[in-house]
Amino acid sequence: MAATLIRRPVDWTGIVFAVVLTLVIVFPLIVVGTWAFTNVWRFPAVIPQEFGLKFWNQTLARADVWGSITMSLTLATTVTGLSALICLPAAYAFARLDFPGRDILFFSFLAGHAFPKFGLLVAIAGIFLQLNLIGTFWGVVLIQLVGTLLFMIWIPVAAFQSVDRRMEEAARDVGAGPFRVFWSITLPQAGPTIAAAILLSFVGTFYETEGAWLIGAPQVRTLPVLMISFINNQPVIQYGAVLSVLLWVPSFIALLFARRVVNSGSFARGFGG
Amino acid sequence: MSVLKIKDVSKIFASGQVRAVDNFSLEVADGELVCLLGPSGSGKSTLLRMVGGFERPTSGVMTIDGEDITHVPPEKRPTGMVFQSHALWTHMNVFKNLAFGLKLRKVAPDEIKRRVDAVLDLVGLNGYGTRHVAKLSGGQQQRVALARSLVLEPKILLLDEPFASLDQHLRERLREEVRDIQQRLKITTLFVTHGQDEALSMADRIVVMRDGRTEQIDRPEVIYREPQTPFVAGFIGTMNLIEGNVANGMFSKAGYSTPLPVSDGPAILAIRPEALDLAVTGEGSQGKVHRVTDYGTHGLVDLELNDATRIKAMVPHPDLFKAGQTVTLTPKAIAAYRDGVVIHRA
Incomplete structure (x- = not known):
């Protein structure tokens, strides 16, 4: 009882961090969100003159938008599925087996993130050109698969x-x-953390832009690629804003799930916490 | 009838440097509880894990009821192991933890429920089936772990320091319960512990291990009263081990001497604290009181011989002694060792 009466000092550092984070992350989101539901917003007005769903109707009426949404979902699902199929057994092997070159191979998955990504993509694009993979669905799948390796190996390894x-x-x-042990004990124990890795992989793939643009465009158009072309080519801000809000959906779902996983402590356990 | 036989078993780990178990042999009779007792690194857990199938012996043979199990995988052995960390499956409730092994054996659901209920009753956890294991106390978790092994009615029960993570009070209560259950079920049991109290209070026989080898196999009272080696003497209970010399039938060390009818030469004298009488006055060997600790029921006097060798004596009236006093020492029972074996006992 006495403990509850003790006044805790105000955490000014925490408050400053919270304010800065709010300004840097939340403020731009609010602006974009506002634009998505704005029909008219002219300078120098602080708030829009007219709210409405006009641009939602216009954006969602376009066939290329629905095509890109379908493409993004198909790509993200395919890449995540393939990545899980390849990476999870590999992660189990890294976690439980000792084989020659294990450590070097394990750290090599960092390599893709240790160098400027665009340079790497251009180099891969050169190879894909010879293999006739440029502008193909599977070309984009392959390039995005590389991007998921770090998450899908490192996190499950820690989980196992x-x-x-x-x-x-x-x-x-x-x-x-041994197989029953893996299925009934190991996998359920590591499950929440692996689910988080799969989710991160899905969301990361859904938002991936450079690879999809460099390898896939113009035949394969994902939602982020379409959004870039909208922003570059359309004088109307709202088109891009509507697509941005659409792109938030997977993030929100991921956040909701991540909250459960983080609260259970399994995410931290996955990283060895 | 379940008899475990371990014959000349050795375990050398991959590096080739560590001989964890060295040419070990043991026979555990039907319904017997044998404790493997020893300090950390003595090989007792490795030996137990070999019986459970989690380590493969480098050499030797293990049989259960005459059937060679040396290279049988753990899932096919008629053994049940209780782990130190409980190792309960935290994504399952108590019932599912206990039913898992029965389901693998394709036991009918009605029979599974009957057997799980019966074993929960046996370990005093009636009605706990739907509880989540993570929500149970340490003692309850240990009971579930025991129940998980017992529900499969193994021929040999293996206990790997099952009480190590529990507090002293709970440990004492649980060891009585486990011993009671073991005797009721008459299940052959191999029990690893480094707690001598546990071993002395529970075991039919104790195997004292050191560096992967057997130092002594005997009943608890024999191990305590008649340790065969200085290591066992020093490891079991509190023992004063005084290294000195024998000349003309007298053992002497730094001003302390006592008759010892053995040939001349070096010897280690072993005297239990409760076998050492102290008197403030009188003739005899001298020691100096260093500290007196009153435990209520008895006292423990720390003494120093002339060369600062420390020994202990248990006294019924600690208030009779004070630090700095010189006292006479009169041993009531002694043992003497030379070259690692006992040479005299009186």
């Missing part, structure tokens, strides 16, 4: 490593074979 080996041994002790 954090599963108590004694739990697996206890399962074998009561009669489970």
Whole structure:
């Protein structure tokens, strides 16, 4: 009871951080969000003269918008699925097996993020040109797959490593074979963290722009690529703003899920926390 | 009838440097509880893990009821292991933890429920089936871990320091319960511990291990009263081990001497604190009181011999002694060791 009466000092550092973060992250989001629901907003008015859904109707009436949404969802699902198929067994091997070159191979997944990405993409585009993969769906899948490797290897490796080996041994002790142990014990224990990795991979792929633009354009147009062309080619801000708001949807879903995972502590466990 | 036989088993880890278990042999009789006791690194857990199938012996043979299990994988062994960390599956409730092994054996759902309920009743957790294991106390978790092994009715129960993570009070209560259950079920049990209290209070026989080898296998009272090596003497209970010399039937060390009818030469004298009488006055060997600790029921007097060798004596009336006093020491029971073996006991 006495403890509750003790006044805690005001956390000024935390407040300053919160204010700065709000200004840097939330303020631009509010501006874009406002633009998406604005029919008329002329300088020097601080707030729009007319709110409305006019540009939503116009944007969603376009076939290329629906085409790009479908393309982005298909790409993100395909890339994430393939990435899980390739990376999860690899992550389990990294976590549990000792093989020659393991450490170097493990750290090599950082390489894709250690150099300027665009230079790497241009180099890959050169190779893809010879392989006739430029402007193809699978070309974009391949380039985006590279971008997911870090998340889909490193996080699941940490997740598998954090599963108590004694739990697996206890399962074998009561009669489970190695595959059953993986399915019934290891995977559920590592599950929330792996789900977070899959989600990060999906969201990252959904937003990926440079690879999709360099390898896929103009035949393969994802939502972010379309948004860039809207912003570059359309004098009307609202088109880009509407697409931006549409792009927020996966982020919000990811945030909601991430909150559950982070609260359960499994995300931190995944990183060895 | 479940008999475990371990014959000349060794375990050398991959590096080739560490011989964790060295030519170890043991036979555990039907319904017997044998404790593997030893300090950290003595090889007791490695040995238990080999019986459970989690480590493969480098050499030797292990059988259960005559059937060779040396290279049988853990899931196919008739053993049940209780782990130090409980190792409960935290994504399952208590019932699912216990039912998992039965489902793998394709036991009918009705029978699973009957057996899980029965074993929960046995470990005193009736009605806990739907509880989440993470929400249980340490003692309850340990009971669930025990129940998970027992529900499969293993031929051999393996306990790997099951009480190590529990507080002293709970540990004492649980070891009585586990011993009671083990005796009721008459299940052959191999129990690893580094707690001598646990071993002395629970075991039918104790195997004292050191550096992967057997130092002594005996009943608890024999291990305590008649340790065969200085290591066992020093490891079990509190023992004063005084290194000195024997000449003309007298052991002497830094002003302290006592008759010891063995041949001349170096010897280690072993005296339990409760076997050492102290008197403030009188004739005899001299020691100096360093500290007196009153435990209520008895006292412990720390003494210094002339060369600062420390020994302990248990006294019924600690208030009779004060730091700085010189006292006479009269041993009531002694053992003497030379070259690692006992040479005299009186």
